Amino acid sequence: MKRRFLNGYKILGLIAVFSLGVASCSEEFANRPPEDQITLDSYYKTDAQVESATNGMYARTWFQFNNKFFYAVSEVGSGNMYTNSSDVNAMRTFAINGSDPELVQGWRSLWSNIQQANALINFLEERVDPSVNPAVVQNTLGEAYFMRATAYFYLVRLWGPVPIIENSLDYVNQPEFPTNRIEDVYTLIEKDYKEAIDRLYDKTRTNAYVTNKRVSKGSAKAMLAKAYLYMKNYAGAKQMAEEVINSGEFKLLGGTSLPGKTFGDLFTYPNNNNEESIFSLQWVNDGNYGSGNNCNTQFGISTSALTTSNTSYGGVFAPSQDVINLYDPLDKRRHETIMFPGDTYPTMKVLVNGGKTEQMGFTVPSAEDIGGQGSGVAIKKYCIGIENGDQTGSIDGWAMMQNCTYIMRYADLLLIHAEAVLAGGGSTSDAAALESFNAVRNRAGLESVTSITQDDIFLERRKELCFEGDYWFDLGRMPRAQAIAIMGAQNRGNMWTAEFYTPSESDFYLPYPDNDVAKNPLLIEPPVPYEFN
Template structure:
């Protein structure tokens, strides 16, 4: 039986070498190959080889998810970002359909993560020699469980019912597969994160950032706390969050423990893998398309007056009109999140006034000169400027860079802790909830409070995590009528023309890609219960 599985594995992994996400693929998502082309055909004979098995799952498997799709859905859809670029603007007015190219890219990327994780979970143990350190093998498999859980956490929040695939080989000969219920998918996610907490290393994040790159038991517990919150399992969410808080593994940059840093430092290249990072995508300019981060170009300013990236274009995404007055006076997060006319950024290298030689430092021009889709403002978060030595790291042939993308950071966990204590109530003055909430608030330069309402906490999450892909999912946690009212009141136009669009209940889950529906019509059928072994 094991030999037959290996033969099937060879069949699937041969396909990996032939067809990747960057070429035209005709296979369905059940056997879609890992995007990093990691092969398990050969035995692993060293600890370093085993550790490298998950390298691509920190970057390349997520590329088409992060490149445009994530922001086109989670930020444009939520009303945080504005764009009128035809390939990414469908969620601005809730008109996305199954033929959308970026929809297909995001779906494909998430299934690539599932497929890669499944390969490691099911086969890596049988592919190592007797000399491999068992702890290293366990940690690598724990990373795979973590990544599969994270991919499914996005799949279930974006599409709702999707198929549960724990071993892609089960569907090689028959890729027509039922969807499974949302509650079953959450059961898998919980189980995977729990297994990750058992297998991953314990860590304490330190100022030696090179040791902070990979996920840990604390990372898995933090993500599990977030999952519990989405399921309204408030007691479990609080308990898990407090385990992470009490471990002292993570710290806020600019908080009491790291006062020499700041919120703005989170989004600079030298602070990749900092003490606040719970899980981040680790981009690298290795010469291959899809290994590095495109946000600097997608978010930057690019016109005759100012260019903030090495590309000849920029500003595919911009702040929405709805977030321009999101921040209170004195909130240091605003300038590190949104560029407004007159803002000064002395440390960013830019090309000014059509010059041929970049200069360090610039003042944001007048609203009509910013570009950025006519929004009158630009996105600062993840925009680090033209390549500038150790301040930005290197840049590849597509103007992509190596600054990390956060999937979760400690500030999110602290706000989850406060909300879990609130437990669905309208307000709290609980000391533990206030400690977590105020840690985030005072780091932003704002006064501590003695009571918080749910609406205040919800707004604080939007301010803290703006442009990081959380607000769409936060809105999805609200009662539908409340979320619809919030979104319907948002100005989703540009600085010249106000526009308002109101979603309906069906808009909170995305359509399945047409090509995958054609290959697997069961995607349009009701979900079935999943049988866990």
């Protein structure tokens, strides 16, 4: 299966992995050793050089995962987004297959992250110069364990059984190998996050956002809490979540600790790496394709009269008919998540008159004039408007931008905590669970509640994290009959034509790429237990 990746993993060629210095929100992540001449033995001699070893894993290795695949599966598949673009609409009707180009790209991207991490985990300590600070080495390894765990966390939730590869070199000459059981993959994820917790620096996220870019011990605990939730290890999820909450490392923008900010500030370029960000992908325009964030083009409004992007096309994804009525009119998240006709955005710069004129601020046009996919509304999250100095950062040659993409933020952790306290029960009035749950609601301008159920939590998660790639996975955690009923009742059409599609049991895991199955037929054989050292 991974032969296409692993054959490039020659002993003398390991440096290609270590030197992947990739895009991010600053020059720090753009710094990288020359990929065509560096060697492990000659480069990693200083603290800064070792710290740069993980730069690539903060963005570029995630690009093809995040560019289209992530939204085509998690948001279109879940019923949050609508699209009729042929390259990304297969999950709208649950018709995706192993030859789907975006599926292949997403699969490759996740394995690329694992490959990069494996090189560091297995070879950095023995090859780094003795003068390098041991704490720097350990933190770098912690980042590698964190990234490997996160890549596997997506793989197991998207594909189910997948091969566990802890050292890529073990498989260079072994093109056929089996998948491993889901429970074993989760064991690896748990082990890797614990390794990350042991090695990563402690941090406190401050308003000096430049210091918040990299993951921390708290980031690993938060991601482990989320993994425990999927494992139904509620006690573990609760413990990890409470350790993060009690540490004070993260805060809600617009919550009681940061009243000067708002929910909408989360998705603006000046607030990259804010106090709520637990792990976000770091983008920077370095002149290379795959270094920037494409969401501003993929989302938003694109017509001859008005476009929110610096390109002549856009609006590949749009809100589904199912989410148009998701929010209470008083919910502050509504305006910052979906652009409805008549809504105004005075601080966004757009292009009008066929792209000839720049205009500061705009009113969303009528449903028929929004364009894009015929949804009648447009996506606001991650849509920040055309290039506008410090408000957006620069754009690259593909109109991609530098606003970070969240993998996890503190609001998610608070809702995980509430769910972990509920622990699969019918309802809870536990004070700690309500404090976490209501903090998210109150930030949105909604009143506190006095008890919560599992359905309440899933609904709040959908509202809070809409268009951020979580709802598909939440549906996957529900009893299958419940999830199938929810999706079968969704209007998956556009504003003119209602369409309904009901998934089957098999649709909750993606097919393996056809080319990989052809090279490794064991992919479609029953998974086998993994023997951990």
